[in-house]
Amino acid sequence: MDTTHQHNGSTLTFPHGIHPDDNKGYTQALPIERMPFSDDYILPLSQHIGAPSKAIVTKGQQVKRGQMIAEPGGFVSVALHAPVDGTVTDIGLYPGQNGQENLSVRIKTDHFSSQQFEPVKVPDYRQMDLPEFIRHVQNSGLVGLGGAAFPAHVKFSIPEGKRCRYLMVNGCECEPFLTSDDRLMIEYGEDLVNGMMILNHFLGAEKIYIAVEQNKPEALANLRKIVKEGDLPMEVVALKTKYPQGAEKMMIKAILGLEVPSGKLPVDIDVLVSNVGSITALSQYFSTGMPLIERVITVSGSAINRPANVMVPLGTSIRELIDWCGGIKDGVTRVLFGGPMMGMVQKSINTPVVKGTSGILVLSDREVRDLNQYNCIRCGRCIDACPLYLNPCLLGLQAKKGLWEEMEENNIMDCFECASCSYVCPSSIPLVQSFRVAKGFLREKKTRDKETANG
Amino acid sequence: MADRKFPISTAPFLKGETTTPGIMLHVLLTLLPVVALAFYFFGLSALLLLMSTSLGCLLTEWFFNKNTTKKYSVWDGSALLTGVLLALTLPPGFPLWMAFLGGVVAIGMGKLIWGGLGQNIFNPALLGRAFLQAAFPTAITTWSEPNGRYLALRGTNLAPPLYGAENIEGITSATPLSKMKFDQVPTALHDLLWGNTGGSLGETCGVILLVIGIYLVVRKVINWRIPASVLLTVVVLSGIIYLINPGQYPSPLFMVFSGGLLLGTVYMATDPVTSPLSAKGLWVFGIGIGVLVVLIRIWGGLPEGVMYAILLMNAFTPLINRYIKIRTFGHKK
Numbered sequence: 188m189d190t191t192h193q194h195n196g197s198t199l200t201f202p203h204g205i206h207p208d209d210n211k212g213y214t215q216a217l218p219i220e221r222m223p224f225s226d227d228y229i230l231p232l233s234q235h236i237g238a239p240s241k242a243i244v245t246k247g248q249q250v251k252r253g254q255m256i257a258e259p260g261g262f263v264s265v266a267l268h269a270p271v272d273g274t275v276t277d278i279g280l281y282p283g284q285n286g287q288e289n290l291s292v293r294i295k296t297d298h299f300s301s302q303q304f305e306p307v308k309v310p311d312y313r314q315m316d317l318p319e320f321i322r323h324v325q326n327s328g329l330v331g332l333g334g335a336a337f338p339a340h341v342k343f344s345i346p347e348g349k350r351c352r353y354l355m356v357n358g359c360e361c362e363p364f365l366t367s368d369d370r371l372m373i374e375y376g377e378d379l380v381n382g383m384m385i386l387n388h389f390l391g392a393e394k395i396y397i398a399v400e401q402n403k404p405e406a407l408a409n410l411r412k413i414v415k416e417g418d419l420p421m422e423v424v425a426l427k428t429k430y431p432q433g434a435e436k437m438m439i440k441a442i443l444g445l446e447v448p449s450g451k452l453p454v455d456i457d458v459l460v461s462n463v464g465s466i467t468a469l470s471q472y473f474s475t476g477m478p479l480i481e482r483v484i485t486v487s488g489s490a491i492n493r494p495a496n497v498m499v500p501l502g503t504s505i506r507e508l509i510d511w512c513g514g515i516k517d518g519v520t521r522v523l524f525g526g527p528m529m530g531m532v533q534k535s536i537n538t539p540v541v542k543g544t545s546g547i548l549v550l551s552d553r554e555v556r557d558l559n560q561y562n563c564i565r566c567g568r569c570i571d572a573c574p575l576y577l578n579p580c581l582l583g584l585q586a587k588k589g590l591w592e593e594m595e596e597n598n599i600m601d602c603f604e605c606a607s608c609s610y611v612c613p614s615s616i617p618l619v620q621s622f623r624v625a626k627g628f629l630r631e632k633k634t635r636d637k638e639t640a641n642g
Numbered sequence: 643m644a645d646r647k648f649p650i651s652t653a654p655f656l657k658g659e660t661t662t663p664g665i666m667l668h669v670l671l672t673l674l675p676v677v678a679l680a681f682y683f684f685g686l687s688a689l690l691l692l693m694s695t696s697l698g699c700l701l702t703e704w705f706f707n708k709n710t711t712k713k714y715s716v717w718d719g720s721a722l723l724t725g726v727l728l729a730l731t732l733p734p735g736f737p738l739w740m741a742f743l744g745g746v747v748a749i750g751m752g753k754l755i756w757g758g759l760g761q762n763i764f765n766p767a768l769l770g771r772a773f774l775q776a777a778f779p780t781a782i783t784t785w786s787e788p789n790g791r792y793l794a795l796r797g798t799n800l801a802p803p804l805y806g807a808e809n810i811e812g813i814t815s816a817t818p819l820s821k822m823k824f825d826q827v828p829t830a831l832h833d834l835l836w837g838n839t840g841g842s843l844g845e846t847c848g849v850i851l852l853v854i855g856i857y858l859v860v861r862k863v864i865n866w867r868i869p870a871s872v873l874l875t876v877v878v879l880s881g882i883i884y885l886i887n888p889g890q891y892p893s894p895l896f897m898v899f900s901g902g903l904l905l906g907t908v909y910m911a912t913d914p915v916t917s918p919l920s921a922k923g924l925w926v927f928g929i930g931i932g933v934l935v936v937l938i939r940i941w942g943g944l945p946e947g948v949m950y951a952i953l954l955m956n957a958f959t960p961l962i963n964r965y966i967k968i969r970t971f972g973h974k975k
């Protein structure tokens with residue numbers, strides 16, 4: 188394959204997609220602020236995809252900021268650390284973002300502590316071999332901070348027989364409103380670049396890309412400057428501002444022109460993609476020893492009084508964070524975690540910040556409009572929007588009739604629920620909404636079939 | 643606000659601006675210049691016909707949907723659009739009661755029996771037109787020349803119901819297409835471009851339709867592939883035939899600017915409901931229309947073939963959609 192791909196042109200992108208109003212103006216220019224320590228932190232043991240962490244502290248125990256309070260519960264699992272100096276007051280069930288009660292560690296802050304992080308020993312990655320590095324990443328509690336919260340060390344463990352030729356960091360942040368990655372790239376650019384160098388020390392990729400959408404000119408300029416001044420072996424590529432540019436498959440398509448085959452992962456075509464928050468955190472761990480105990484969250488939307496980018500300790504109550512941002516205005520219609528295209532709506536804000544909380548949006552009817560639904564007029568706008576070249580029009584008609592098997596034949600399982608189709612549909616047909624139902628049904632059926640086959 | 647509960651629904655929480663009634667309204671607005679020209683050429687007759695067909699369409703839509711939950715379907719603009727388009731395909735002197743009936747049939751048979759908006763196979767306006775052509779073959783081929791008397795009625799607008807136009811004296815003149823077909827007399831290109839010819843209400847001024855077509859393409863209201871493929875096919879195919887025998891066959895420019903080709907291409911072939919979904923499918927569809935128009939006009943028994951060409955390709959659309967699949971991302975070519 189051609190590795191001397193030219194990226195001088197600044198309009199790299201993928202076909203199809205949509206152009207929603209990015210709404211980043213609320214917070215794009217606001218430097219990351221630190222939220223003062225709260226009294227109380229609640230840390231669910233399952234904040235990532237995979238097995239829950241196992242608590243290694245007991246009620247009444249004193250803990251230090253950054254101290255491990257739960258160890259990985261298996262390979263696909265990570266450690267969890269105390270966000271403050273304090274005392275464990277409970278290990279019990281607390282409401283979480285999934286709407287259920289989750290086993291969590293509760294810590295009461297020690298207000299007489301300076302809350303300085305004191306590393307036991309800063310790990311030196313140059314002295315490590317790959318398995319040791321992987322172990323360290325797992326014990327640092329690192330997960331994908333883009334929202335999926337997949338354990339980072341699992342992603343970094345390239346399967347036998349595969350390799351990583353292209354290492355990419357995803358700074359697209361294509362979801363409207365969210366600006367936390369943007370701010371990280373502006374304020375922590377050195378850490379980001381350093382993190383890429385550390386990771387590539389172990390992966391040995393031929394080419395490193397930092398992909399940023401064009402609507403982040405400051406981040407682009409900052410990273411280009413750092414890369415140029417350090418004469419670093421990586422390329423900062425500007426991608427067209429388009430949703431969902433930040434989906435891994437779309438980003439790879441834009442940069443390399445390659446399609447990740449259906450049902451496969453980027454690593455199957457020699458690519459590894461990580462995100463800005465994770466790589467920055469990786470760098471911080473290997474330079475200061477500080478594990479993942481805080482993250483940047485964009486708090487935004489038309490119904491929040493003071494939109495902001497906030498560095499928040501994990502376990503902080505969402506309600507306190509919202510209060511820190513001036514509280515909620517009248518006329519709020521939705522509260523959600525993540526972006527407006529793929530985020531999760533929240534019924535209650537009495538839940539804690541977790542590793543995967545990338546944004547908190549408080550929306551009013553300026554964003555969430557109640558629209559009349561009409562019949563499909565077969566205008567094809569959804570087809571021109573779908574980044575995976577699916578036929579949402581046909582799939583929508585089939586979903587309405589409950590033709591799940593037909594939908595499977597039309598590759599509904601490839602749909603990654605980016606919601607571009609629903610966004611453009613002039614008849615306001617709940618396309619992706621019905622696709623989620625169909626996919627759930629098909630997945631369930633598959634498990635059931637497997638069970639019957641196994642007797 | 644300790645235990646405040648917020649409303650829930652699922653993503654996405656942003657929605658594009660374009661709505662289905664918005665699209666209909668947009669298309670209707672682009673028809674204003676065409677309607678104004680129809681008035682300029684055919685006076686009051688044009689307005690009366692527009693009102694008759696629209697009334698037929700709207701009343702039918704309202705009547706059949708009033709007992710369902712979708713009460714607003716009469717306001718979505720699509721029935722009005724069908725009415726206006728149907729009127730534009732009619733000769734200026736057409737009896738009003740027939741026009742009204744055409745509107746009823748267009749919506750009733752063309753749309754509602756299929757299940758309403760978006761469910762029909764055939765373009766409703768053209769289906770209404772086809773019905774009128776079958777039911778009243780004489781009235782629908784009775785053309786009057788445009789002239790400047792705005793308040794004068796053309797032909798047999800006021801023929802009482804159940805009387806055919808043939809019973810009443812009408813001023814009959816030929817259209818450029820029939821002159822060409824039956825007498826091999828071409829019409830001056832200048833007259834064709836500016837619409838100074840006999841013909842239906844909306845098929846006179848080619849230049850205006852061309853400009854509107856380009857506007858609709860640029861604003862992405864219609865898919866560019868349809869007008870491109872139809873017009874390209876007509877020009878190339880009729881060009882070849884013209885070059886074989888320029889004396890007997892019409893020139894490609896004449897083909898494009900005469901009759902209902904531009905009106906049909908811009909407003910009816912592009913009806914999203916009745917055209918294919920995929921890019922490739924649209925090309926097949928457009929080329930099919932182009933070929934059929936040329937074949938019917940030159941070798942068929944009728945002077946005009948746009949209506950049948952589009953209806954025929956409408957019928958093929960489900961088949962085209964079935965056989966021309968879009969390749970999913972990450973799947974083999």
Ligand code: SF4
Nearest residue numbers: 563564566567569612
């Ligand atoms: S965008 Fe909506 S109306 Fe248009 S084809 Fe798709 S589902 Fe139908």
Ligand code: SF4
Nearest residue numbers: 573602604605606608
């Ligand atoms: S939600 Fe699925 S079907 Fe809709 S545009 Fe995204 S990938 Fe395509």
